[in-house]
Amino acid sequence: MLTIHGDIRSGNCLKVKWMLDALGCDYQWVAVDIMSGESRTPEFLLLNPFGQVPTVVFEDGRALAQSNAILLHLAEETPWIPSDAWERAKMLEWLFWEQYSHEPYVAVARFQRVYAGKSADEVEPRLMERGYAALARMEAGLAGVGWLAGGQGATLADLALVAYTRVAHEGGFDLAAYPNIRDWIGRVENAFGIQ
């Protein structure tokens, strides 16, 4: 059975859990508390030298990190990776953008509030500014389309981006002015059976 080493509060870890749930795969969850340094112990670094969660360990002992790489590996041959080459390229564009231009702001602002216990005033203004820029980009990208990659169904781009977008309010982001995003969150939760 596959094992996920992860922190249940982390969107990057939840993405992988939701994917396995949607695929109907059995797995074991090993809780790693990143706040107490559990992802940096010698034992964990042996498993994943990147020292990051989620890390997935397959039955044969091989380990894979990077949430979006894990999703792409698990979802091979499923409709969540479009068969159309262009739609697949747009899905990948969103997946890389998520890790570079969304997660470092939307997730990190939430991290400072939820994990580190900072007040709204203590969160770096740059995080809020860039987080809102990322949300504005998504809002525009969802105008007139149901799914981020632009096709007829949900893809990994939707799963990856929903992880931190659905809890953006916990980082202090107000989604009131983002109706496309709010509708899309419900659609993605339905498509993947996210509670």
Place this chain on the structure above:
Amino acid sequence: MLTIHGDIRSGNCLKVKWMLDALGCDYQWVAVDIMSGESRTPEFLLLNPFGQVPTVVFEDGRALAQSNAILLHLAEETPWIPSDAWERAKMLEWLFWEQYSHEPYVAVARFQRVYAGKSADEVEPRLMERGYAALARMEAGLAGVGWLAGGQGATLADLALVAYTRVAHEGGFDLAAYPNIRDWIGRVENAFGIQ
């Protein structure tokens, strides 16, 4: 003919150029000076709402951003994307890691020196510290293997990571203590014909 909108000093843009050169594809290069805001003009945002370079525009007018997504699209059906599912997963792991844990430090330190004209003392110590951590991770990952994804030949992981690693010294990083990386840089340059 395909058009690359890019900045020739940017490793993210050069990756795409090297890929097209290696594939023997013709393309047009449109210089975008990010320092003077050319990637944020209304005209450019119409082309790429992400406001980032590189952006590739195909003959039919469709545009694609995110360097590693562009590489994955261009290299479909080539040996630079391994046919083995596990090797492909490890390639993807490195590609996402590059954008999250390497580029934001190694490339940004270089940006501060080369583009913004800062002295070594003016570069944020955190960038150097995390940049060296990324280089140490690569050095360990290259122990006993020729290529990052662990297979018998170069993959997109090598191309993506070499872009900023080969110019890391311009950001003040000393590769003297990283012999695996130094050997690997030469191998990757040869494999892709990088001058």
